[in-house]
Amino acid sequence: MDRPDFYRFHQGSRVLPFAPAEYDARLAGLRSAMAEAGIGACVLTSMQAIAYYSGFLYCSFGRPYGLVVTATDSVTVSAGIDAAQPWRRCHGDNITYTDWARNNYWRAVRSVAGEGQAIGYEADHLTLAQKALMDAFLKPAACIDIAPASMRQRMGKSPAEIALIKQGAEVADAGGYAIRVAIREGAREIDVAMAGRDAMELEIARRFPEAEYRDTWVWFQSGINTDGAHNPVTARALQQGDILSLNTFPMISGYYTALERTLFLGQPDAASLKVWEANVAAHEYGMSLLVPGASCAEVTEKINAFLAERDLLQYRTFGYGHSFGVLSHYYGREAGLELREDIDTVLEPGMVISMEPMLTIPEGQPGAGGYREHDILVITDGGAENITGYPCGPGFNILG
Incomplete structure (x- = not known):
């Protein structure tokens, strides 16, 4: 033979x-x-x-x-x-x-x-x-x-890539809304996560009927499990008063997008609300800094100063955002376009980057938990276009 x-x-x-x-x-x-x-x-x-x-x-x-x-x-x-x-x-x-x-x-x-x-x-x-x-x-x-x-x-995206990434951001929003509906006292993290994942996979199949479908996932975290950005889903049952973290990640032909939001099941206490509102303010300030000509390090230092003024910088655990395109949680990312002190890359039109500040307050302290917001922005000639649609902050994300 x-x-x-x-x-x-x-x-x-x-x-x-x-x-x-x-x-x-x-x-x-x-x-x-x-x-x-x-x-x-x-x-x-x-x-x-x-x-x-x-x-x-x-x-x-x-x-x-x-x-x-x-x-x-x-x-x-x-x-x-x-x-x-x-x-x-x-x-x-x-x-x-x-x-x-x-x-x-x-x-x-x-x-x-x-x-x-x-x-x-x-x-x-x-x-x-x-x-x-x-x-x-x-x-x-x-x-x-x-x-x-x-x-x-x-790091520089073509118009065709940006069009695909925009669709991915819309799919991430759809997953977020499905998760919001599924949140209730007694539901397990895994139950809520599956609702978001299923909604996204169905939406991807509707938009891209000839694609291959794989790798779309959700991290939905509650209570102490919100303390890390990449904490896996568990079977913990949601309780009244919980801080929650919604994270949807659709994958379309290797292109990753994301939506991340802080929520509460029931009215948050005063300390939690203060930290949450401060992180939302840092998020909104950070997005205003994402313009052509700004360097990743400069943006990072300005958000650092913003949080330091509020005595919160010590609770920051990682960089404030990263590039989007062909990437995943188990294969590469464009590490040269991350919002960190050691990255000097200058933002240019056609780049796609997230703004995602996170504060983790340790257990036992007022406002304990992980607070994270995440939007995706396309750098344009005159500024940046936010392609994330799901609302941010306490006005929409206090449930139950």
Whole structure:
């Protein structure tokens, strides 16, 4: 029996979230960076980079995947277990590698990248073990980290990306409204979270009938479970007087959006209301600072001063916002566009960024709990467009 190292298996109609011209433009940008760095071939391995340049979002299950880009070719490399699905969901060519022999993945990559070239790779993703295999199979003349250049390219969104992100923000709002309806005393966090997730998945399917559906989720937290931004859902039952945190995260073809809001089940006490109103004020002030020409560090320092004046800065736990686009809770983000003291990136039209201040008051102190608001803004020539619609603050979010 002839058992090949790799082969091409293409069947069915191709369906992608963007037009071919969108991917061609992205690849042109990558090839420009390659030419500037003297790179002959790029071997991209992260979910975010492969999805950005090809549209294909892989499911690894312990297997390596890749996208090889040269001056003329763009080829995804996928495992045989996926059959033709990667080809149907990618722009460019696709090669399927087999597991009849160890390291057939790298043989497939070599068939496109060749040997002896300067190779671009993602140093923040490729493991040491896979890097050693890349060196053995491709015998690169040089290895150059392309990840920073790729990240910079992804930070500026095309009109098509912004249109998709706006739809995602509307889906996040729909999930928020469904959660609001589901909140009641005695309901479990998981029950409320499922209501929001189901509403979003149905809305995504309505808006994008040809898409693949996966990865949409909700974090709905109550009481002490609100103290961290990424605390998983539990089976805790809601009680009168609880502080609540609503967090909806629709995923559309690898594009993540979010809505986050503080709520209370019943009237909050005076201390809680004071902290909540202060965080909402910081949120609104922060959004006013998101304009072209402002640096991430400058915005951060101004919000820091705002909170310090109210003796609340010590309760801040992380940065005030981050970029949006191809990202997820289990794969990459554009770390160069985050509202933190150590990020000097200057905001430009076409960037998409959140404003999401959070204050965590420890248990035992007045107003204990985690307070978080989150809107998504598109930087424009004259300022910023807020694409989040769900209302913020006590006027809408005191329930029961």
